[in-house]
Amino acid sequence: MDKNISPAVIKRLPRYYRYLGALKAKNITRISSKELSERMKVTASQIRQDLNNFGGFGQQGYGYNVENLYVEIGKILGLDKSNQMIIVGAGNLGQALANYQDFNNNSIGFQVIALFDVNPKLIGITVHGVEVHDIDDMEEFIKNHEIKIAALTLPQDQAPKIAKDLVSWGIKGFWNFAPVDLTLPDSVTVENVHLAESLMTLTYNIHSREDSEGAE
Amino acid sequence: MDKNISPAVIKRLPRYYRYLGALKAKNITRISSKELSERMKVTASQIRQDLNNFGGFGQQGYGYNVENLYVEIGKILGLDKSNQMIIVGAGNLGQALANYQDFNNNSIGFQVIALFDVNPKLIGITVHGVEVHDIDDMEEFIKNHEIKIAALTLPQDQAPKIAKDLVSWGIKGFWNFAPVDLTLPDSVTVENVHLAESLMTLTYNIHSREDSEGAE
Structure with a gap:
């Protein structure tokens, strides 16, 4: 994993994590970057760019798996550790x-x-x-x-x-x-x-x- | 007063206010932008630029009057109001x-x-x-x-x-x-x-x- 992630991207990750947690709570299992961008009021291209820093988690025309992305961002944030x-x-x-x-x-x-x-x-x-x-x-x-x-x-x-x-x-x-x-x-x-x-x-x-x- | 102050400058004002309050508490009445910059770990030129947004408060070779600057920044922040x-x-x-x-x-x-x-x-x-x-x-x-x-x-x-x-x-x-x-x-x-x-x-x-x- 690239370690030179900009602080601005890092600052945005917890917000992604919060929105994904809210989607999970509503039993939404899949979301496009477009839908996520509308909810979060950031551009879809920003979301794709941000997540590409960590290898990208979406598939073209398929969107993000909410549970998977939530878990992966949690790991990036170190939340899987004690x-x-x-x-x-x-x-x-x-x-x-x-x-x-x-x-x-x-x-x-x-x-x-x-x-x-x-x-x-x-x-x-x-x-x-x-x-x-x-x-x-x-x-x-x-x-x-x-x-x-x-x-x-x-x-x-x-x-x-x-x-x-x-x-x-x-x-x-x-x-x-x-x-x-x-x-x-x-x-x-x-x-x-x-x-x-x-x-x-x-x-x-x-x-x-x-x-x-x-x-x- | 120019109302188009950038949010980044606004975010820095409370920190100036905090440092000036600490100087006041130590009975320091006057400080150069160089000294202030060393304490705050920002460049002297940044300090001058930031304060120039509000008309500038220093005099060449003379530095800032701590009490005066503290009061003026407090007014800018709206702290003189209830x-x-x-x-x-x-x-x-x-x-x-x-x-x-x-x-x-x-x-x-x-x-x-x-x-x-x-x-x-x-x-x-x-x-x-x-x-x-x-x-x-x-x-x-x-x-x-x-x-x-x-x-x-x-x-x-x-x-x-x-x-x-x-x-x-x-x-x-x-x-x-x-x-x-x-x-x-x-x-x-x-x-x-x-x-x-x-x-x-x-x-x-x-x-x-x-x-x-x-x-x-």
Whole structure:
């Protein structure tokens, strides 16, 4: 498989996966790139190009086998592997992620197996069946369970130092919710979810539309 | 002010705002585009170009006034206006957002003033001082308070219908956490936070690096 897939294509794969999952749920077994393009509001040629990066999955005049394509895209995304994850920071957001059904779901391979916090009031409680551990036990836990993924839901000033420690203990990928840019070795993947920034983009767009409509 | 600012520039503004806020917190009053570029890891020329879209804020050889630039970017982002928001769906994620200090903070103008849910067990409770209301009261609430922003933290199958209702009641912008693409009039802004998709992008990158390192 060609490893030089552009980040833009990668970003689109989970959306294909979501639409294929929805088709599967409706017992649709086969779909043409034209039909899929109408549902997803992208061009059929974009779909064909994107999927050709991975060898192509369609047959001319025949369309895509929904189940097959769903499974194959899942494999490309690494969802067929065990993706055990810890959440560092068991505040509201950390607890919400531990509870979040859309991904904490065996069918797509993610599993939150521990939360960590410094707050004695949180240590020992369970959230959705997952225990909050003392952050001092994190190194041993990561090494024992060979954890590679950590969600960071902790304050901005603590995130960079803790991320550095986590890398030295074996973490390969961060799902970073702390409003800070992490500076880490190139071998480590960071996916940022900067909530406040996303909200600011929204307000910019709302207000700039209001201004241009003269509805101020 | 030129209204044809590219979406890529808009996406970068909240990050400038975050860095300027951090400089302000350190009592740094003035910064050159070179220094700012080193901190932000973008080129100084990109910074100058981005800010020139808004009339430019620097003086040759003098740098940017941090406080001034912070305030001006805040105005561009609409943060000087009141941004009252409701959250539709008072489950874990909705409650986490109501509690989230990074934006639910008067200094940047956002204020969550109500949560809504259908669940009788949730209706009437307060989260971070914000009450959960019956979703049946939502229309009246939005109209009375002239709310323009709604966060959607509700299941995928309910989001499209409720979003359509909300638009008819006056909502202009959605912060959408439901894993679905909303089809709404062009006058309405949607900012998606697709958490499961962001996590899949992360696992793709982790696994594809592992494969290419032969560490499988």
